[in-house]
Amino acid sequence: MNQIVRFDKVVKSFGAAQVLRGVSFTVERGQVAALIGRSGSGKTTALRCINGLETVQGGELHVCGREMHASGVDLHALRKEVGIVFQSYNLFPHMTVLQNVTLGPRKVKGMARDQAETLGMQMLRKVGLEERAGYYPEQMSGGQQQRAAIARSLAMEPKLMLFDEVTSALDPELTGEVLRVIESLAADGMTMVLVTHEMEFARSVADQIVFMHQGVVWETGGGDLLDQPATPELRQFVGNGL
Amino acid sequence: MFGISIDQLLFIVKGAGWTLVLSAMGFVGGALIGLPLALARSRGGRALKAITGLYVQLVQGIPLPVIMFVAYFGISISGFDLPALVAAGLAMTAYAGAYLGEIWKGCIQAVPRTQWEAAECIALKPLQRVLYVILPQAARIAVAPTVGFLVQIIKNSSYAVVIGFFDLTYSARVVNNSTFRPFAVFTVAALIYFAICYPLSSLSYRLERRLARR
Numbered sequence A: 001m002n003q004i005v006r007f008d009k010v011v012k013s014f015g016a017a018q019v020l021r022g023v024s025f026t027v028e029r030g031q032v033a034a035l036i037g038r039s040g041s042g043k044t045t046a047l048r049c050i051n052g053l054e055t056v057q058g059g060e061l062h063v064c065g066r067e068m069h070a071s072g073v074d075l076h077a078l079r080k081e082v083g084i085v086f087q088s089y090n091l092f093p094h095m096t097v098l099q100n101v102t103l104g105p106r107k108v109k110g111m112a113r114d115q116a117e118t119l120g121m122q123m124l125r126k127v128g129l130e131e132r133a134g135y136y137p138e139q140m141s142g143g144q145q146q147r148a149a150i151a152r153s154l155a156m157e158p159k160l161m162l163f164d165e166v167t168s169a170l171d172p173e174l175t176g177e178v179l180r181v182i183e184s185l186a187a188d189g190m191t192m193v194l195v196t197h198e199m200e201f202a203r204s205v206a207d208q209i210v211f212m213h214q215g216v217v218w219e220t221g222g223g224d225l226l227d228q229p230a231t232p233e234l235r236q237f238v239g240n241g242l
Numbered sequence B: 001m002f003g004i005s006i007d008q009l010l011f012i013v014k015g016a017g018w019t020l021v022l023s024a025m026g027f028v029g030g031a032l033i034g035l036p037l038a039l040a041r042s043r044g045g046r047a048l049k050a051i052t053g054l055y056v057q058l059v060q061g062i063p064l065p066v067i068m069f070v071a072y073f074g075i076s077i078s079g080f081d082l083p084a085l086v087a088a089g090l091a092m093t094a095y096a097g098a099y100l101g102e103i104w105k106g107c108i109q110a111v112p113r114t115q116w117e118a119a120e121c122i123a124l125k126p127l128q129r130v131l132y133v134i135l136p137q138a139a140r141i142a143v144a145p146t147v148g149f150l151v152q153i154i155k156n157s158s159y160a161v162v163i164g165f166f167d168l169t170y171s172a173r174v175v176n177n178s179t180f181r182p183f184a185v186f187t188v189a190a191l192i193y194f195a196i197c198y199p200l201s202s203l204s205y206r207l208e209r210r211l212a213r214r
Helices: A044-048 A075-081 A097-109 A112-124 A141-152 A172-187 A199-205 A232-241 B006-043 B047-059 B064-076 B084-110 B115-122 B124-165 B166-181 B180-212
Strands: A005-014 A017-029 A032-036 A058-063 A081-086 A160-164 A190-195 A209-211 A216-221
Touching: A005 A044, A017 A044, A017 A058, A017 A141, A017 A190, A017 A209, A032 A044, A032 A199, A044 A058, A044 A190, A044 A209, A075 A081, A081 A141, A097 A112, A097 A141, A097 A199, A097 B124, A112 A141, A141 A172, A172 A190, A172 A199, A209 A232, A216 A232, B006 B047, B006 B084, B006 B124, B006 B166, B006 B180, B047 B084, B064 B084, B064 B124, B084 B124, B115 B124, B124 B180, B166 B180
Parallel strands: A017 A216, A032 A190, A032 A209, A081 A160, A160 A190
Antiparallel strands: A005 A017, A005 A058, A209 A216
16 A cells, blocks of 8 residues: 555535535655645645545545545544644643643553653654643744644654644744754655645655645646646746745 | 521521532532533534523523422422422522533633644544543633632522522521511621622632633
């Protein structure tokens, strides 16, 4: 199973608004895929379909060997394998950073406290936050919170990580520190799908760029896609974005 | 003092003790109903929301003294002879449960939806999401309004007088019947109610302000 994610003509509507109108693309193991496109192009919805936060209404979507389009898919099992990081961090405000990171391992995987904390500290070291383990989210900067959120997902030892515009709420300096963490994950061989507005970052870190437009995959290719857009839509998007 | 003897004063204070007992019953019973009610009302399916909604509407649409009568006479008709304390406790439980349920429903809904999502996405099961992520945050929001409602419970427990429950209001009435000094007697009762409620309501205000500053 080398294809971790396979979209095949996936359709999704919210009421009368059709957001995904036949989306198809695949992500291989160890690949980093960047979903780019305007607001409303469906990229965040596509990402949320991957871990079942949105249900697919048509077409087929395979994630880690599971059929997300079928009824009765085991979301609980899926989420042990697929981590997600949100734009607004969504850390648990009543817990310290270390408690945030160890909650999943302890309650879902049944790890003992000290074992989970060892793992948690290891993950915090990965994102450069080991000295902040005892802090509460509100005591940290946005960039630190976002790195803590990444550590929380990593602690579940996922096979696939999803990033939903994780730097959109951060200023350029803090954006840099979060992107460096994602780069190091890519270097470790983590399979990742990221929705991003950071074109330079997408160009440098992504193996595959998926340009979405009006609910379909308009163009897809490697990092050089942004240098040689085939369609006027991507040309215009890149022109505005850079 | 104002023509009331020490013995009579102690008699009134004894009534105040039973007011506290009944209030505690109402609060504990109400909390036992209110918490599942709040969860059902905020996260339940359509049928569950409809049934629990009906319960809340029913309790909120009936005056508390009438609920007291229904509990007292309704249960004695069905063959059980209940002491007034039990009937009043049941009525207070039904009443407090409906209102606490509504208060806590609001507190649960005040926790951002994204927190449910984040909890779901680290593979926590529904009950774990509620226990570890949602309720601790909702509880923080709930403290001030809950303490505030406790004051309502204490004051409204005085309606138990309609079914002859011996509380602060009842004991004051008994003393008044023998002293014929209604102003003095009920002023004493009022002061005792105030002495119980004032610390609670000012605590509620303080907690509310502290939460708002956060």
